[in-house]
Amino acid sequence: MKSKGKASKSPRKPWTDPDHEPETSETSEPGSSEQEGSEASVRIRGSWRGVLRGGDRERGGGGAARGHHRRRRSHNGGKERNVRRLESNERERQRMHKLNNAFQALREAIPHVRMDKKLSKIETLTLAENYIKSLTTIILGMSSTCLPAGETATETSATRLLQCYQQHLEEDGEESLSQFLNQIHSFSQGSEKS
DNA sequence: TAGGCCATCTGGTCCT
DNA sequence: AGGACCAGATGGCCTA
Numbered sequence: 500m501k502s503k504g505k506a507s508k509s510p511r512k513p514w515t516d517p518d519h520e521p522e523t524s525e526t527s528e529p530g531s532s533e534q535e536g537s538e539a540s541v542r543i544r545g546s547w548r549g550v551l552r553g554g555d556r557e558r559g560g561g562g563a564a565r566g567h568h569r570r571r572r573s574h575n576g577g578k579e580r581n582v583r584r585l586e587s588n589e590r591e592r593q594r595m596h597k598l599n600n601a602f603q604a605l606r607e608a609i610p611h612v613r614m615d616k617k618l619s620k621i622e623t624l625t626l627a628e629n630y631i632k633s634l635t636t637i638i639l640g641m642s643s644t645c646l647p648a649g650e651t652a653t654e655t656s657a658t659r660l661l662q663c664y665q666q667h668l669e670e671d672g673e674e675s676l677s678q679f680l681n682q683i684h685s686f687s688q689g690s691e692k693s
Numbered sequence: 694t695a696g697g698c699c700a701t702c703t704g705g706t707c708c709t
Numbered sequence: 710a711g712g713a714c715c716a717g718a719t720g721g722c723c724t725a
Contacts, residue, residue, distance in 0.1 A: 588701075
C-alpha cells in the first residue's frame with residue numbers, strides 16, 4: 500500500500516538486456532502499474548538503464564562496503580537473464596512488502612501521540628526502542644523486591660530479563676511470549692503481596 | 694522549491 | 710545453483 504495516500508507511484512524504469520536491442524519506440528511510459536502482482540513481464544521493453552544510470556556504476560553496494568571487490572557475473576543467455584532479473588525484482592518487492600508489513604505491525608504496537616500522522620520508519624524504530632526500554636524499566640521496577648539480594652533494577656537485571664525471554668523463546672517457540680508475560684504478571688503480583 | 698520519505702530497480706555477496 | 714539479503718541509485722509524492 501502506498502503511504503501518505505499518494506497516487507500510484509510510478510515504478511522505476513526497468514532494466515533490459517543490453518544485448519538485445521529493444522524497439523525504442525515501444526518504451527512504455529511508467530506509471531500505470533500497481534505494485535501488487537507481477538506486472539514485470541509487461542515492463543520488458545525499452546533500454547532505459549544506460550541513460551538513467553550512466554551505464555556502468557562503479558560502486559560497491561553491500562559487498563564493497565564489506566571490503567570485497569565486486570565482479571560481474573558471467574552473462575548467460577540474454578533472454579534467460581532478463582527473466583531471472585524480473586523474477587528477482589518480484590521477489591525483492593515481496594520481501595520489501597513483508598518488511599513494510601512488519602513495520603506497520605510495529606507502528607500499531609507502540610503508542611504514540613500523533614495518531615493522525617503515520618510514523619516514518621526511523622521514527623517507528625526509535626519509538627519502539629524507547630518503548631521497550633520503558634516497559635523493561637517498569638517491569639524491573641515491579642519485580643525489584645523479588646530480585647536477589649543486592650541486585651537492583653539495573654542493566655544487569657534487564658539483561659537477565661532478556662536472557663530469560665530468549666531462553667523461553669528457544670525452548671517453547673513464539674508461544675513463549677505470552678507465557679513469559681504471564682510469569683512476569685504473576686511475578687509482579689507476588690512482589691506486590693510481599 | 695528544497696528536503697524528507699518512500700518504492701523500486703539493480704547487481705554483488707552471503708547462505709542453504 | 711538459486712534465493713535471500715544488502716545497499717546504492719533513482720525518481721515520485723508530499724510538506725514546510
